[in-house]
Amino acid sequence: MPEVTPPLRLVLVDDHEMVLRGLDAMLAHFPDEVSIVGHATTDAEARRVVAREVPDVVLCDVRLGKTSGLDLCRDLTSAQPTVKVVLLTVYDDEHYLYQALRVGASGYILKRVDGRELVNQLRRVREGETVVDAALAGRVALAAARLSAGQFWSGAHLGLTQRESEVLELLVSGHSNRAVASKLVVSEDTVKTHLRGLYRKLGVSERSGAIAVALREGLFR
Known part of the structure; x- marks a missing residue:
């Protein structure tokens, strides 16, 4: 049996x-x-x-x-x-x-x-x-394919989306929320949404903490 x-x-x-x-x-x-x-x-x-x-x-x-x-x-x-x-x-x-x-x-x-x-x-x-x-x-497989093709973005290994990475780079460059919104052609509310997401993923609660993580990790050179 x-x-x-x-x-x-x-x-x-x-x-x-x-x-x-x-x-x-x-x-x-x-x-x-x-x-x-x-x-x-x-x-x-x-x-x-x-x-x-x-x-x-x-x-x-x-x-x-x-x-x-x-x-x-x-x-x-x-x-x-x-x-x-x-x-x-x-x-x-x-x-x-x-x-x-x-x-x-x-x-x-x-x-x-x-x-x-x-x-x-x-x-x-x-x-x-x-x-x-x-x-x-499926999304992870796509990310892996981008990585192997050299098409990844800074902060991806920390879980940041490409747009969150773009927002963080502008923060590091000293841009205000309004300036970030203008650069990315989005609303300030959208920028704030991205900020909440990247703060959570980086384990910080404010702009200065996110910038500190970015600098420590050498994300933007």
Whole structure:
């Protein structure tokens, strides 16, 4: 008789109970393939549940209230090397993807995924693959192609988009928001949106911090 593969043992981690209930309902349609063995709404609770259950996979949000699912991922994969961690998130952002892979995540999936696709991706993770949402994977592949062709932009390795890099270069050159908007032929509100994005990605809260990072990294010569 063919060997029967036991259901994948899964722990769900999200700081919103509604999301956990939604995942429970979605995955309940696949009882022969996935067994949910634990839930957690905080990183501390997740550590306890994972230590107790030693699941095959932990499905975790990138943000857990005031703490980070990325930090949790790094700690879990370090403490439990056999446990795979997959980030399930709304953040359609290469920067978060790169961070997730750096801390040992085995997958990065957007919350728009349907049940069948989620189960298939979790199974691939258990088998040793790394899975990335198709839309993000396409953008990363395009970025890699640009890199190999010498067409990348300064700050890309920090997760900055090309336009964010252009805005940062103008900041370093001493341009005001109004001057940046004029140079790029966009509104000041658009410039402020780009600033918020690059501040978040660089881990700073203001213009001077972003300029300091740019100078330290030698982004613009």
